[in-house]
Amino acid sequence: MLTEVAGVEVRSQTALGSSHAWTLHRGELADGQGFFAKIAPGHSEALDVEATGLHWLGEVPNGVPVPEVLATGAGTLVLEWIPEARPSADAAEELGRRLARTHLAGAESFGAPWPGWLATLPLDNTAGDHWPTWFAEHRLRPYLRRARDAGSLHAQDVATVEKVLGRIEHLAGPAEPPARIHGDLWAGNILWSRSGAVVIDPAAHGGHRESDLAMLHLFGAPHLDRLVHAYTEIAPLAEGWRDRIALHQLHPLLAHVCLFGTSYRAQLLQACTGLGAR
Template sequence: MRFTEDLGSSHGWRLRRGVLDDGREVFAKSGTASSGVFASEAAGLRWLGEAIAVPEVIEVGPGRLVLSWVRQEPPGAVAAERFGRALARLHRAGAPAFGAPWPGFIAELPMDNSAADDWPSFYASRRVLPFLRMARLPASDVALVERAVERFAEVAGPAAAPARIHGDLWSGNVLWSGGSAVLIDPAAHGGHRETDLAMLELFGLPYLDRVLGAYREEWALAEGWRERVPLHQLHPLLVHVVLFGGGYRESLMGAVRRVLAL
């Protein structure tokens, strides 16, 4: 493989564009990674790739992940609608349980993917509470988050089977390509489908209204899903507090208060 462009770095990993001996363009992520992080990403991509467009995993090892290059194009309404339908089909592909049979990571942070019997307990014990312990928030904030966690079973909406979700579906992990979208950098696991939709809304996505409209035409959402958006944003906001500091505290606590008001 010959590297052709340095793409900078992310979370301490070096990002490069390259060309294989057979002429295929690739994306390479390399560096000292937490044990299993590249293998986890590769497993998630392969699993998601059974139901939606993702880059091909060409090579994975402790120090490097090589993926097929994604040629990007501007987003558009038609592509957004195609993505919405594809995302609904991905979620409907399902998962054996809440969790995954591989170790979880979001960025470089480990996540517990061990299975749980229901989504509210999975979300509380595997996602929200572990990151709350890492977030170094004031005691008063911690108490409010814990009060919200106690309400998860009450406010989570109708019980749902595990969906096959991306798990870190912010706009930067949606590449517009081929008249639709290609998903990258997953934290894939069996989860709640509303989690992916809430993540798209958290940081915005071009033509999000078209994505959501097409999604709902493909697979209707349970009543009250919009009111539950802050519930599903608690984990990604906690992740951002852990990674980037107190600048995200206000957004987190706003979401907490909205959960408590449900």
């Protein structure tokens, strides 16, 4: 339990359960500030990197809204509490426009100058300048090996994914510069508040902007068509981007196989089949 945050006494704190390797808490400080905390003494780096990603995304003028980081360090991440509201079409459109501005702010390279984490899985943020090769070698193959070694994918499954990797130059579409992406933008990482949407839990890095949009499509998001339409008003997408959604979804699907086992195997293989791997 926390006793203070950034020198301010904690007035109250309630446990909200757990997720991955951390416990979750809601509380209030003596000055009335509401807060949300993740506590994981054994995963301090992952929480510190999450804070770094929030700061990096939040640097963009009129970019995606992120919660204020109140404190981080020693296996603890404390954020401002965001009261939630029902998602609206107007809020989704505004998020689409803000996401486009964040992507257009760009990055120095694919990857990042900090170690990467996706939940408790390490991400290889080694810098690269050619997205298809970078995506294959630093996002897909590491998780493919991990899933194989854990027994969650069979040899034939690995071969199926490798067929996609062998065609990645053909599948990747037109070259784009590195975008400033959230990196794990599924619907559960969007909080809908009265003042609009706020994004949380980033695996932020320089990546391909279609990866964030593909993640939004993976499990669905409220008013997604309106969000995408508003996005394209600011940053039009390259022709055929919908055909590439499955390619970008291979990374989160492989991550889910690594985190949760064979329950995501069929969805992974279905995505590969859609990309021409049989």
